[in-house]
Amino acid sequence: MSTKYEKEAPSYTMTTVMEEAARCLLCHDAPCSKACPAGTDPARFIRSVRFRNLKGAAETIRENNAMGAICARVCPTEKYCELACSRTGIDCPIDIGGIQRFVTDYEEQEKMDILRKGDSNGLSIAIVGSGPAGLQTAATLLQKGYAVDIYEKNEKAGGYLRYGIPEYRLPDEIVDVEINRIVNLGAEIKYNVTIGKDVTMADLKADHDAVVVAVGASEAKMLPMFEGNPYVETAVDFLARVKEAKGDIDNIPASAVVVGGGDVAMDVATTLKRLDVKNVTDLVYEEFDEFKASKKELDATQKAGVTIVDGYVPTDVDGNTITFKHRHLDSEMTIKTDLIILAVGQQVNTDNLGVNTDHGEVQHAGYKTDDEKVFFTGDIAQGDKTVVWAVRKGKEVAEEIDQALLGGNK
Amino acid sequence: MISKDLSVEFLGVHFENPFLLSSSPVDNCYEMCAKAFDEGWGGVVFKTIGPKHFKINEVSPRFDELTKEGTPFVGFKNMEQIAEHSLEENLHDLRHLKDDYPNKVVIASIMGTNEEDWETLAQLVTEAGADMIEMNLSCPQMTSHEMGSDVGTNPELVKKYCAAVKRGSDLPMMAKMTPNITDMVPAAKASMAGGAVGIATINTVKSVANIDLDRKVGLPIVNGKSSISGFSGKAVKPIALRFLQQLRTAAGLEQLPISGIGGIETWQDAAEFILMGATTLQVTTSVMQYGYRIVEDMKNGLMHYMEDQHVEHLSELIGVANKNIVPAEDLDRDYKVYPKIDWDKCIGCGRCYISCFDGAHQAITWDIKTRRPSIDTSKCVGCHLCNLVCPVGAITTGEVVMKPGTKGNPEDVQIESSRLTHPVQ
Structure with a gap:
């Protein structure tokens, strides 16, 4: 029996997924497929479902997106494929993420093994970081015949998928399954290795034909006024701690205040409610009409019973008592709470990695550095910071490496 | 993406896969x-x-559709006749x-x-380079009674016209038959x-x-x-399969090569036609x-099916089901199977209760407080209407019992069925 924290929303059944697929208009030149950053091609796989070809649907998803089962669960589809869906001209978009989840669950249930390792070309690539971008880069390169070593600083692979996204949205088991597919393709994952400390970039370059830096924004930001405060925990630490313990943590507070209004803040606030914290209040810099979190996450958070107060910034803190002021109105509030969680963004650390970032991003397009052997991808590359964009960037950097090393030829 | 050989040999001609457009509005140029x-x-x-x-x-317009609840194109009605382009244009194409x-x-x-x-x-079509001829003896909406299905129901005319085609061409030739007939076998044999x-x-x-x-x-x-005029699409698939079965089980036609037509839309439909004796498959309505x-x-779906069936060539599947469709008098009538309700799946809608009472044998009782059905085996005849109407697949086959006065072991009865024993989840 899974706990409230662990329990995923129910999936479709064969009957209900057909009902949902039957709503699809099977558009010409389908806008959903054009709107998927990773090229997962929803129009194609929904059509396969519609024509009762579930295995073909699974092939389309998997071949286009090595993180298919993960994207199905965590992608903010409302910003991409579902935003473009023609069905909105009638009522509401097709639940593309839900159909994708059904199909990838079926893929796993049938033990389908879709991706194929390419014939070896004798070249070897090192990837630094095993988040979604690093994993997709590995999957694409392996299919092209490269050998791939992934260097991961933690003891488990997956990056934010593993340590950041709560269990009820993305079960650990799904992350394991997706990573295993890539390991089965031939990826070698080296755990507990920090580049610059345990191994140098020079070592990686000496041992491989190219190195891809795929580190994400894994370090939490801190606001100066909260530094050293024993009541304060960062969202990154909190989410990792809860996920590691599968929600079984000690000292559940009676109340908590979350500061921040992105998807991470929503995950923190909802997680707190699922841990049975009675009063969860989220104070957000932005007002609702300029909210950063996806609408889906915001709705789910409000539905979970979190009080969200928009437009406020913390101005003072004294132990467990925080004062907030409204950004525009003459309004102030003081809240005393048991736990303060800061979800005010994350930052990138590319020290010793041979990649220069500013505001968490390399300041030029593409995936190349001045060093012809060093590439980068993922959140530090330009573009959205979502899993589906990580997949896109992983596919693109792999193509760029292939072009650089083999001119795209076999 | 799976890749398997879907090729078939039909009337001596090699097809890279069995899927053909049927002679219709979908391939007129x-x-x-x-x-x-x-x-x-x-x-x-x-x-x-x-x-x-x-x-x-x-005429204009010339189509209509049959719908049911929210589903369009359950069946399709079509008044279009044969090609409207000139003979020269058609031969050129x-x-x-x-x-x-x-x-x-x-x-x-x-x-x-x-x-x-x-x-x-x-x-003319032989000179134009066609690989094969299909004689259309079956279009039901021609404006002349000398053409179409009126001809196809007359074995003498069928034979005469086939012979005429043979005089004009050495190409392999198939005759397209009408279902607007009680027994297709005489026309097919003719x-x-x-x-x-x-x-x-x-x-x-x-x-x-x-x-x-x-109006x-x-x-x-x-x-x-x-x-x-002519009706086609999913709704006619059962009629088509019945004719395939009757042809393939008629004396002398057991190995009859058939190009199957009638409501094919998915790989599952295709596989059904193949199992019933079709070698090639023709599609229009979908x-x-x-x-x-x-x-x-x-x-793609057919390739996966071949893989699941451990089959290398489609020819291994052709007509495999024919032997399992027997006259009604030859079916085993010595037992019945009771339905079984999965309480974890039942959502208490009561549709099985309604259908059993109004359409079957009043063998389901309904608990008004708990909103749950239960099966009264003293009345149940094992018809499984309840299985078909259950919206959540909660009703499957349960215990097999022999009827009074019959011999035999319930465990020897084969009731395995993708629909009844493994309902959609």
């Missing part, structure tokens, strides 16, 4: 056939070519299709009004006697699909009137609704 080939179809039966003297003049797509199969469908027409058309080596079936079923309640006329309305692209999932 070069551009349409070329696009279909590009999207993966194995061949086309080019829209029926008629004699020069027979002028085609179509056939020639160019064969030039540009030498590995695809181009089948010429022809229809004449007399022996001379048939012979001449056979000669066509073979005349020189056909295979059968294509079914053509459309004569129909009136809908009546306009205000008191069938649909589509053509200046205030309408006509009986192409009219969704486009040529549907062939992608039919091909």
Whole structure:
């Protein structure tokens, strides 16, 4: 029996997924497929479902997106494929993420093994970081015949998928399954290795034909006024701690205040409610009409019973008592709470990695550095910071490496 | 993406896959056939070519659909006749299709009004380079009684016209049969006697699909009137499969090569036709609704099915189900199977209760407080209507019991069924 924290929303059944697929208009030149950053091609796989070809649907998803089962669960589809869906001209978009989840669950249930390792070309690539971008880069390169070593600083692979996204949205088991597919393709994952400390970039370059830096924004930001405060925990630490313990943590507070209004803040606030914290209040810099979190996450958070107060910034803190002021109105509030969680963004650390970032991003397009052997991808590359964009960037950097090393030829 | 050999040999011609466009509005010119080939179809039966003297003049509009609840195109009614392009244009298109797509199969469908027409058309399409001839003896909406299904129900005419085609061409030739007949076997045998080596079936079923309640006329309305015309699509699949079964089990026709037609839309439909004896498969209605692209999932799904069945060639599956469809008097009537309700799945809608009472044997009792059905085995006859109406797949097959006075062991009874024992989840 899974706990409230662990329990995923129910999936479709064969009957209900057909009902949902039957709503699809099977558009010409389908806008959903054009709107998927990773090229997962929803129009194609929904059509396969519609024509009762579930295995073909699974092939389309998997071949286009090595993180298919993960994207199905965590992608903010409302910003991409579902935003473009023609069905909105009638009522509401097709639940593309839900159909994708059904199909990838079926893929796993049938033990389908879709991706194929390419014939070896004798070249070897090192990837630094095993988040979604690093994993997709590995999957694409392996299919092209490269050998791939992934260097991961933690003891488990997956990056934010593993340590950041709560269990009820993305079960650990799904992350394991997706990573295993890539390991089965031939990826070698080296755990507990920090580049610059345990191994140098020079070592990686000496041992491989190219190195891809795929580190994400894994370090939490801190606001100066909260530094050293024993009541304060960062969202990154909190989410990792809860996920590691599968929600079984000690000292559940009676109340908590979350500061921040992105998807991470929503995950923190909802997680707190699922841990049975009675009063969860989220104070957000932005007002609702300029909210950063996806609408889906915001709705789910409000539905979970979190009080969200928009437009406020913390101005003072004294132990467990925080004062907030409204950004525009003459309004102030003081809240005393048991736990303060800061979800005010994350930052990138590319020290010793041979990649220069500013505001968490390399300041030029593409995936190349001045060093012809060093590439980068993922959140530090330009573009959205979502899993589906990580997949896109992983596919693109792999193509760029292939072009650089083999001119795209076999 | 899975890749398997879907090729078949049919009437001595090699097809890269069994999927063909049937002779219909979906393949009435070069551009349409070329696009279909590009999207993966194995061949086309080019829209029926008629004699020069027979002028085609179509009505407008000319289609109608049968719907049920929210589902469009349960069935499709069509009034279009044979190709409206000139004989020269059609022959030109056939020639160019064969030039540009030498590995695809181009089948010429022809229809004449007399022996001379048939012979001449056979000669012309052979000269144009067609790989095979299909004789259209079955279109139910021709404006002449010398053409179409009126001919196909007359074995003597069928034989005579087949012989005429054989005089005009050495190409392998199949006769396309009408389902508007009680028994297709005499017409099929007559066509073979005349020189056909295979059968294509079914053509459309004569129909009136809908009546306009205000105007008191069938649909589509053509200046205030309408006509009986051919019905196709998913709704006719059971009728088509029945004819395949009757042909393949008729004495002397056991190995009959068949091009199966009638409501094919998914790989599952395709597999059903193959298991019932079809070697090639013809499709129109679902192409009219969704486009040529549907062939992608039919091909891919069929490949996965072959893999699951451990089959290397489709020929291993042709007609495999025929032997398992027997006369009603030969079925085992010594036992019954009770349904079983899965309480974890039941959502308490009561549809099984309603259907059992109103449509079966009042064998389900309903607990008004808990909103749960239960099965009264003293009344249950094991008809399994409840299984079919359950919206959540909560009702499956349960205990098998022998009827009083019969011998036999319930454990020996084969009730395994993808529908009844493994319902959709």
